[in-house]
Amino acid sequence: MLQYIIKRLLSTIPVLLGISLLLFFMLRMLPGDPAQVLAGQMASPEDVNMIRHQLGLDRPIIIQYGLFLSRLARFDLGRSARTQNPVIKEIWARLPNTVLLAVAAITLACLFGIPAGIFSAVRPYTWIDYLFTSMALFGISMPVFWLGLMLVVIFSVILHWLPAGGTGSWKHIVLPSFTLAAFVVAFITRMTRASMIEALSQDYTTTARSKGLREEVVIVKHALRNALIPIVTVVGLQFGLLLGGAVLTETVFAWPGLGRLIVDSILARDYPVIQGTILIFGLVYILVNLGVDVMYAFIDPRIRYD
Amino acid sequence: MELPQKQHSLAWRKFKRNRTGLFGSVLILIYLMTALLAPVIFPRNPSSLNLMKSLERPSIENPLGTDELGRSILGRIIYGSRVSLLIAIGVVAVGLLVGVPLGLISGYYGGKVDFGIQRVTDTMLAFPGFLLALALVAVLGVGLKNTIISVGISMVPIYIRLVRGCTLLVREQTYVEAARAVGTRDAMILLRHILPNVLVPIVIQTSLGMGTAILFAAGLGFLGIGVQPPTPEWGAMLGSGRAYLFNAPHVATFPGIAIFFAVLGFNLSGDGLRDVLDPRFKI
Numbered sequence: 001m002l003q004y005i006i007k008r009l010l011s012t013i014p015v016l017l018g019i020s021l022l023l024f025f026m027l028r029m030l031p032g033d034p035a036q037v038l039a040g041q042m043a044s045p046e047d048v049n050m051i052r053h054q055l056g057l058d059r060p061i062i063i064q065y066g067l068f069l070s071r072l073a074r075f076d077l078g079r080s081a082r083t084q085n086p087v088i089k090e091i092w093a094r095l096p097n098t099v100l101l102a103v104a105a106i107t108l109a110c111l112f113g114i115p116a117g118i119f120s121a122v123r124p125y126t127w128i129d130y131l132f133t134s135m136a137l138f139g140i141s142m143p144v145f146w147l148g149l150m151l152v153v154i155f156s157v158i159l160h161w162l163p164a165g166g167t168g169s170w171k172h173i174v175l176p177s178f179t180l181a182a183f184v185v186a187f188i189t190r191m192t193r194a195s196m197i198e199a200l201s202q203d204y205t206t207t208a209r210s211k212g213l214r215e216e217v218v219i220v221k222h223a224l225r226n227a228l229i230p231i232v233t234v235v236g237l238q239f240g241l242l243l244g245g246a247v248l249t250e251t252v253f254a255w256p257g258l259g260r261l262i263v264d265s266i267l268a269r270d271y272p273v274i275q276g277t278i279l280i281f282g283l284v285y286i287l288v289n290l291g292v293d294v295m296y297a298f299i300d301p302r303i304r305y306d
Numbered sequence: 307m308e309l310p311q312k313q314h315s316l317a318w319r320k321f322k323r324n325r326t327g328l329f330g331s332v333l334i335l336i337y338l339m340t341a342l343l344a345p346v347i348f349p350r351n352p353s354s355l356n357l358m359k360s361l362e363r364p365s366i367e368n369p370l371g372t373d374e375l376g377r378s379i380l381g382r383i384i385y386g387s388r389v390s391l392l393i394a395i396g397v398v399a400v401g402l403l404v405g406v407p408l409g410l411i412s413g414y415y416g417g418k419v420d421f422g423i424q425r426v427t428d429t430m431l432a433f434p435g436f437l438l439a440l441a442l443v444a445v446l447g448v449g450l451k452n453t454i455i456s457v458g459i460s461m462v463p464i465y466i467r468l469v470r471g472c473t474l475l476v477r478e479q480t481y482v483e484a485a486r487a488v489g490t491r492d493a494m495i496l497l498r499h500i501l502p503n504v505l506v507p508i509v510i511q512t513s514l515g516m517g518t519a520i521l522f523a524a525g526l527g528f529l530g531i532g533v534q535p536p537t538p539e540w541g542a543m544l545g546s547g548r549a550y551l552f553n554a555p556h557v558a559t560f561p562g563i564a565i566f567f568a569v570l571g572f573n574l575s576g577d578g579l580r581d582v583l584d585p586r587f588k589i
């Protein structure tokens with residue numbers, strides 16, 4: 001197992017290199033002088049020159065990339081052009097908020113999506129199936145930020161039950177996590193339904209039934225166990241979608257996370273922070289998918305990574 | 307798969323029976339007509355300001371109310387359909403023009419070319435689509451053209467993967483082998499023998515992709531880094547409506563409904579097409 005994890009970690013290196021190349025050329029694609037861009041519009045010519053020298057921008061491009069990589073490996077992402085704080089510090093301060101939001105949302109989405117998918121699969125083409133599948137379709141087609149705004153109108157403006165934004169208490173996370181969950185629950189419901197329908201038609205399900213097992217046992221212990229792999233895969237993939245959705249949800253609810261940070265940085269043209277945030281988003285996504293791969297072995301003992 | 311004439315009419319008959327797919331197509335048609343006939347349906351200028359009438363609730367004169375600058379929300383939604391459809395078409399055009407040839411080449415030639423293209427695709431897929439679009443906007447800047455390019459490029463890896471996968475299957479077919487045996491040029495084989503046979507998944511993906519394009523572009527508009535005012539764009543309308551949720555919630559309500567039904571239309575049609583043309587992928 002450990003060997004597999006190491007092998008899988010090594011296989012992410014080309015992707016990481018790809019991401020680093022993308023980030024490296026991101027600044028070079030911009031019109032104008034990268035040093036000026038990094039220093040910000042208000043910087044003095046001395047500051048710009050200093051940054052140019054610090055970053056080695058006066059050296060050949062291949063050496064520049066080498067320097068960039070070595071700084072990246074040390075998580076030295078430079079300083080924010082807006083606040084002058086180290087980028088990694090800015091990211092560190094907000095990462096827990098985004099992780100909290102994402103975990104709350106994915107938990108909610110699984111708690112609703114997996115049972116909904118199972119119900120649909122057990123009673124296909126009945127009213128309950130149509131209800132859940134149309135809800136899933138609505139979820140996929142609905143702009144997440146609009147849903148968030150409408151929840152604010154209902155629960156904050158009209159009912160005064162929950163705060164419209166910000167952080168502080170458990171009440172603050174209710175609306176953002178529901179909004180974000182609605183974004184991914186649809187995919188989880190659809191995938192659960194599809195893989196459960198498949199599992200329920202297999203011979204082992206028939207065998208389990210003919211042994212006289214109770215229907216609940218057949219569904220949960222026999223069918224669901226076997227249907228879990230595609231479901232877990234989709235949950236992992238949806239985590240990426242969730243990170244994208246977090247950018248919008250955090251804006252709706254003024255939630256101080258990474259999504260808000262990247263939008264503010266884009267608006268302020270604060271490129272070091274944009275670079276850093278994109279890198280962290282990529283890393284988180286890769287790690288989550290790695291985690292999903294490792295989980296396969298726990299879910300399905302037939303999978304062995306030798 | 308390319309359908310002969312008889313199968314065409316069969317597919318059409320099946321699609322007609324697929325009620326949700328048909329409903330989706332009707333939705334798209336309504337949006338298309340709205341976009342084309344915008345000046346007829348709403349003869350006033352959707353961007354003309356009237357601060358005396360700002361944030362008015364729905365009335366006979368302004369059926370969906372007015373926004374903070376006194377502009378008719380109905381008018382801006384009607385003209386916004388032009389912008390959103392333009393974005394949807396532009397985005398899938400970028401995705402198709404870049405993704406399909408690369409996918410064909412990657413799948414057909416294999417080897418080093420395939421390896422190279424796939425590593426680039428891996429890197430792009432390491433970012434969730436919306437974040438990739440966001441990163442590209444950060445480099446290219448805001449505005450209609452850059453929104454189309456950014457969202458379009460973020461869809462390229464999806465087309466590459468899809469087309470490559472199908473090409474790998476089709477490449478092994480006897481008719482491709484036969485074409486190669488009689489000395490047909492590679493470009494000809496790709497265009498005449500492989501492309502027509504991978505068209506169905508491309509068409510399905512294009513319908514679904516248009517829905518996603520509208521959602522992504524509206525998301526960028528909402529964040530203030532997409533299409534810029536005064537161009538009427540649904541996402542940006544929601545973004546500015548956010549400030550008035552407490553005293554004028556209608557400003558943020560109606561543009562969202564417009565986005566929802568547009569995306570629903572493309573998703574339903576995409577699903578319907580998939581059911582009719584390619585039962586293997588039915589979920």
